[in-house]
Amino acid sequence: MKRRTFLQGAAAAAGTAVIAKPAIAQAATEFTLFFPVAVGGPITKLIDTMAVDFEKENPSIKVKPVYAGTYQETLVKLMTAHKGGSAPALSVVLSTDMFTLIDDDAIVAFDDFAKSEDDKKWLQSFFPAFMENSQTAGKTWGAPFQRSTVVLYWNKELFKDAGLDPDKAPANWAEQLAFAQKLTKADASGGVSQWGIQVPATGFPYWLFQGFSTQAGAILMNPEGNRTFFDKPEVVEALSYWVDLSRKHKVHPPGIVEWGTTPKDFFEKKVAMMWTTTGNLTNVRTNAKFPFGVAMLPAGKRRGSPTGGGNFYISAKAPKAQQEAAFRFAKWATQPQRAAQWCVDTGYVAVRKDAFETEALKKYVAEFPAAAVARDQLEFAVAELSTHENQRVTKALNDGLQAALTGTKTPEQGLKDAQVEAERILVRYR
Amino acid sequence: MSRFSAALHGWLLLLPAMALLMLFTHWPALGTLIDSFYTTPRPRRPSVFAGWDNYRQILDDPIFWQALTNNLWFAVGTIPVSVGLAMLMAVWVNDRIAGRTLVRMAYFTPTVLPMIAVANIWLFFYTPQYGLLAQLFGVFGATTQNWLGSKDTALICVTVVAIWKEAGFFMIFYLAALQQMPPNLAEAAALEGASRWHFFRRVQFPLLMPTTLFVLVNAVINAFRTVDHIVVMTRGGPDNATSLLLFRIYELGFGFWDTSLASAMTVILLLGLGLIALAQYGFLERRLHYR
Numbered sequence: 001m002k003r004r005t006f007l008q009g010a011a012a013a014a015g016t017a018v019i020a021k022p023a024i025a026q027a028a029t030e031f032t033l034f035f036p037v038a039v040g041g042p043i044t045k046l047i048d049t050m051a052v053d054f055e056k057e058n059p060s061i062k063v064k065p066v067y068a069g070t071y072q073e074t075l076v077k078l079m080t081a082h083k084g085g086s087a088p089a090l091s092v093v094l095s096t097d098m099f100t101l102i103d104d105d106a107i108v109a110f111d112d113f114a115k116s117e118d119d120k121k122w123l124q125s126f127f128p129a130f131m132e133n134s135q136t137a138g139k140t141w142g143a144p145f146q147r148s149t150v151v152l153y154w155n156k157e158l159f160k161d162a163g164l165d166p167d168k169a170p171a172n173w174a175e176q177l178a179f180a181q182k183l184t185k186a187d188a189s190g191g192v193s194q195w196g197i198q199v200p201a202t203g204f205p206y207w208l209f210q211g212f213s214t215q216a217g218a219i220l221m222n223p224e225g226n227r228t229f230f231d232k233p234e235v236v237e238a239l240s241y242w243v244d245l246s247r248k249h250k251v252h253p254p255g256i257v258e259w260g261t262t263p264k265d266f267f268e269k270k271v272a273m274m275w276t277t278t279g280n281l282t283n284v285r286t287n288a289k290f291p292f293g294v295a296m297l298p299a300g301k302r303r304g305s306p307t308g309g310g311n312f313y314i315s316a317k318a319p320k321a322q323q324e325a326a327f328r329f330a331k332w333a334t335q336p337q338r339a340a341q342w343c344v345d346t347g348y349v350a351v352r353k354d355a356f357e358t359e360a361l362k363k364y365v366a367e368f369p370a371a372a373v374a375r376d377q378l379e380f381a382v383a384e385l386s387t388h389e390n391q392r393v394t395k396a397l398n399d400g401l402q403a404a405l406t407g408t409k410t411p412e413q414g415l416k417d418a419q420v421e422a423e424r425i426l427v428r429y430r
Numbered sequence: 431m432s433r434f435s436a437a438l439h440g441w442l443l444l445l446p447a448m449a450l451l452m453l454f455t456h457w458p459a460l461g462t463l464i465d466s467f468y469t470t471p472r473p474r475r476p477s478v479f480a481g482w483d484n485y486r487q488i489l490d491d492p493i494f495w496q497a498l499t500n501n502l503w504f505a506v507g508t509i510p511v512s513v514g515l516a517m518l519m520a521v522w523v524n525d526r527i528a529g530r531t532l533v534r535m536a537y538f539t540p541t542v543l544p545m546i547a548v549a550n551i552w553l554f555f556y557t558p559q560y561g562l563l564a565q566l567f568g569v570f571g572a573t574t575q576n577w578l579g580s581k582d583t584a585l586i587c588v589t590v591v592a593i594w595k596e597a598g599f600f601m602i603f604y605l606a607a608l609q610q611m612p613p614n615l616a617e618a619a620a621l622e623g624a625s626r627w628h629f630f631r632r633v634q635f636p637l638l639m640p641t642t643l644f645v646l647v648n649a650v651i652n653a654f655r656t657v658d659h660i661v662v663m664t665r666g667g668p669d670n671a672t673s674l675l676l677f678r679i680y681e682l683g684f685g686f687w688d689t690s691l692a693s694a695m696t697v698i699l700l701l702g703l704g705l706i707a708l709a710q711y712g713f714l715e716r717r718l719h720y721r
Contacts, residue, residue, distance in 0.1 A: 076684045105473045191573035255579035256668040261557050270559045392686045402669035406581045
């Protein structure tokens with residue numbers, strides 16, 4: 001190339017760059033959203049559609065949703081990004097990770113951004129049951145987005161075959177066991193073709209266990225998140241009931257039941273009743289080729305379930321403009337109509353009471369009453385297990401539960417060891 | 431060119447590779463060693479010198495001993511079986527059998543699949559009642575088992591997955607080495623009336639020793655390195671029955687963010703691997719001969 005041509009070309013390129021730069025500088029505020037997928041269904045597509053809709057209404061903001069795996073994996077990615085210095089402005093992680101995130105100065109409170117009256121009213125519009133894991137020290141750290149409770153799904157066809165009333169779910173522990181015994185089909189050699197009930201125990205058994213422990217009348221931790229009560233007699237009673245279902249009464253698969261394949265087991269009619277999140281409701285509705293019912297968990301001494309699911313959190317290390325944009329998105333995504341739509345699309349509970357007053361949800365609940373079960377159970381719901389160093393403490397409990405379910409330890413021993421470990425971790429937070 | 435200039439050129443040529451090596455291997459290793467003697471920095475409690483505390487905490491942790499035992503059983507399960515299987519497969523496909531290319535491809539396919547995909551496939555195989563294994567066993571009338579959900583079988587199951595994945599990879603090395611062998615050795619053996627087993631044991635196996643050393647080193651590394659399938663299939667459960675050292679390190683470091691504890695455990699793992707490497711090179715290298 002001739003020297004002159006080269007110099008002309010270089011000058012042209014430099015000129016374009018100079019002109020283009022201010023144009024680019026005026027572009028939208030862009031922020032990243034980390035979100036997990038913990039239930040079946042086209043969640044990624046739904047979130048992407050949400051991002052597009054939000055950008056249409058707010059042309060100066062660009063949202064980049066990043067699918068980040070399970071709740072635990074999303075937390076790892078969020079913490080890694082935070083420690084690396086460039087956190088995503090908005091993320092959806094478990095409501096229970098609040099203390100861990102606060103301890104590492106990873107998040108900012110929503111109160112700092114709720115300046116107008118409208119904003120403050122928005123913060124107070126959520127179900128109180130969901131705020132128990134979202135507030136501490138007088139501030140709101142997380143905004144509920146995809147929240148749930150554990151519910152019981154049952155196969156009405158199999159109930160009828162077993163001679164049970166297909167429209168009546170078990171109302172208490174005794175009925176749950178009796179129904180399961182009628183529903184378990186074992187053949188002569190001891191192989192079981194159909195189990196009465198299964199409660200998953202992989203990944204986060206503590207969450208499903210909290211159903212049992214709340215029904216037995218126990219609370220597992222204090223609101224400050226620095227003390228646990230894993231070895232109380234009611235808690236041992238709850239675990240013994242669960243363990244006996246598989247080891248003594250043989251109505252529940254032995255060992256540890258996998259969370260991810262439990263809905264499929266239900267569709268394949270390998271199990272007649274299952275405990276899983278209401279977030280799987282739309283998945284079950286789409287894939288179950290038989291009439292099924294959804295009910296609140298059976299009562300022990302009382303009805304009970306933990307709340308679950310994820311909140312929006314705003315990262316401390318994101319630039320102020322991105323944090324503001326993230327706050328706008330969080331507020332937008334939890335408006336009544338959108339919360340209602342999310343409920344219809346997934347089965348998670350719409351996080352605010354007035355969402356249930358919208359036309360869309362009123363119609364949906366009228367034709368599909370199962371959608372309201374989780375909301376009605378909120379009356380009996382308790383906060384999900386949440387403490388400082390949450391991952392470590394829940395691992396201690398998870399290990400104890402899995403040890404009891406596999407028969408390595410008695411329920412009492414497993415819970416005692418878990419309590420000792422949790423004490424060791426939490427004693428320095430008191 | 432003066433001697434200094436020549437030396438300078440040499441060092442400059444070496445610089446990129448050396449820089450990468452130091453950046454990704456030596457510096458992190460040194461950093462990890464130093465980190466293991468301090469407490470984990472938290473925003474409210476900055477890091478202080480802790481001496482041997484982290485190591486003492488690791489040695490007192492029953493989960494560490496469980497992970498170590500599991501890893502040793504995992505190594506005992508994967509190393510001899512995958513190496514032996516690889517050798518056998520290579521000897522078999524080395525001959526002129528019908529469909530040789532197809533068999534080679536079949537043996538090598540597990541290697542090209544990513545470990546996460548493999549883990550998900552095997553998750554389906556192991557699913558009780560309608561998984562592949564359950565259906566197969568059902569044909570023979572055996573009762574279905576919860577393979578991954580019981581402590582007795584979970585570790586064996588993940589070991590099988592690892593063997594399935596790496597045997598094909600090692601087979602390639604053995605196949606290449608076998609094809610390097612001059613055909614007159616086989617002809618001479620046939621002339622002298624040696625049986626196939628005798629030929630294998632006295633001629634092929636000793637000549638394959640350099641490959642075996644290489645494959646063994648790889649197998650040992652893999653026995654401590656492959657934890658991807660654990661993350662997908664069992665997450666270390668049930669009750670730490672499938673927790674391996676590297677998985678436990680990941681859990682401590684990125685699950686609980688207790689980075690100095692994870693550093694201490696990493697140093698222990700590195701020391702262990704270093705000792706094994708010394709043993710392998712010291713002992714095995716004497717017994718093989720290169721051509």
